[in-house]
Amino acid sequence: MSEPFKSGFAALIGRPNVGKSTLLNRVLGQKIAIMSDKAQTTRNKIHGIYTTDQEQVVFIDTPGIHKPKHRLGEVMTAMALATLNEVDLVLFLIDAEQGYGKGDQYIIDFLAKVDSPVFLLVNKIDKVHPDDLLPLIDKYRSLYPFKEIIPLSALQGQNVSRLMQQIHIYLPEGPKYYPEDQVTDHPERFIVSELIREKILQLTRDEVPHSIAVVIDKMKQNEHGHLCDIQATIMVERPSQKGIIIGKGGQMLKKVGTLARKEIEALIGSKVFLELWVKVDQNWRDKEEELKNFGYIDREE
Numbered sequence: 001m002s003e004p005f006k007s008g009f010a011a012l013i014g015r016p017n018v019g020k021s022t023l024l025n026r027v028l029g030q031k032i033a034i035m036s037d038k039a040q041t042t043r044n045k046i047h048g049i050y051t052t053d054q055e056q057v058v059f060i061d062t063p064g065i066h067k068p069k070h071r072l073g074e075v076m077t078a079m080a081l082a083t084l085n086e087v088d089l090v091l092f093l094i095d096a097e098q099g100y101g102k103g104d105q106y107i108i109d110f111l112a113k114v115d116s117p118v119f120l121l122v123n124k125i126d127k128v129h130p131d132d133l134l135p136l137i138d139k140y141r142s143l144y145p146f147k148e149i150i151p152l153s154a155l156q157g158q159n160v161s162r163l164m165q166q167i168h169i170y171l172p173e174g175p176k177y178y179p180e181d182q183v184t185d186h187p188e189r190f191i192v193s194e195l196i197r198e199k200i201l202q203l204t205r206d207e208v209p210h211s212i213a214v215v216i217d218k219m220k221q222n223e224h225g226h227l228c229d230i231q232a233t234i235m236v237e238r239p240s241q242k243g244i245i246i247g248k249g250g251q252m253l254k255k256v257g258t259l260a261r262k263e264i265e266a267l268i269g270s271k272v273f274l275e276l277w278v279k280v281d282q283n284w285r286d287k288e289e290e291l292k293n294f295g296y297i298d299r300e301e
């Protein structure tokens with residue numbers, strides 16, 4: 001007799017930069033979540049969907065949990081907590097090289113309020129000596145009753161299949177929530193805005209903080225589906241940031257546009273006409289209305 005089909009939702013949490021997007025991409029085998037070596041690139045939840053003959057795991061890539069510094073931070077933190085209590089499994093990712101830090105204690109305090117089973121995933125083991133790994137694991141084990149502790153490397157792939165085996169064990173019996181060829185339920189618009197944001201962060205290095213947002217004003221395919229017309233606004237907090245993003249003679253914005261356009265074309269499979277604008281709006285992060293516009297708060301609330 002064949003095993004029953006299992007399915008469920010797994011939330012990926014951890015401090016910024018521990019490798020959540022890298023792990024999600026490794027498991028799903030393609031670029032869905034946005035990767036960057038900078039903190040806080042993933043703002044919204046991204047559902048990555050992993051389907052085999054035996055199971056379907058819907059991954060929720062929550063934004064890095066951290067002490068809120070402004071209104072946006074509070075909203076993100078509240079969203080993350082709500083998510084953790086809804087899911088079947090919480091995957092708490094840490095960076096083996098960075099070791100234990102205050103940010104992790106903050107998350108562990110959160111976990112005390114969560115009923116879902118929690119795995120500790122010790123990532124980036126390719127960067128540490130095995131002798132340093134055991135004391136680190138002992139330290140975390142003393143802080144929280146993790147159901148499983150799995151050292152792995154999201155980048156190189158070590159132990160990722162073991163992680164998937166353990167996830168399977170903990171999943172409840174359930175239906176296929178999504179068709180098996182679907183890997184994300186996120187609207188293309190969101191992925192497009194994240195791709196543009198990623199390019200800006202990559203090209204401007206540390207000159208532009210993470211306080212930028214990209215809003216897609218228009219995204220329309222022409223009748224024959226050969227060309228997609230996209231207009232997007234990059235929101236910054238200060239005129240100096242606007243200057244950096246536009247660059248000398250518009251060079252930087254042009255570069256951002258070219259790189260983003262190529263990836264968007266690959267994503268949607270048609271030619272893209274991309275127009276970018278930059279707008280200064282001080283303290284947009286603190287404005288409730290703006291948060292709603294960006295989709296961080298439900299309009300119904």
Ligand SMILES: Nc1nc2c(ncn2[C@@H]2O[C@H](COP(=O)(O)OP(=O)(O)OP(=O)(O)O)[C@@H](O)[C@H]2O)c(=O)[nH]1
Pocket residue numbers: 014015016017018019020021022023034035036037038039040041042063064123124125126127152153154155156
């Ligand atoms: N050496 C090594 N580097 C890794 C590993 N996993 C992730 N990284 C690197 O760590 C950096 C951050 O990875 P991300 O996947 O963007 O981290 P994240 O947790 O999604 O970050 P946020 O979106 O900011 O929360 C990138 O430069 C990755 O290449 C790993 O297993 N080994």
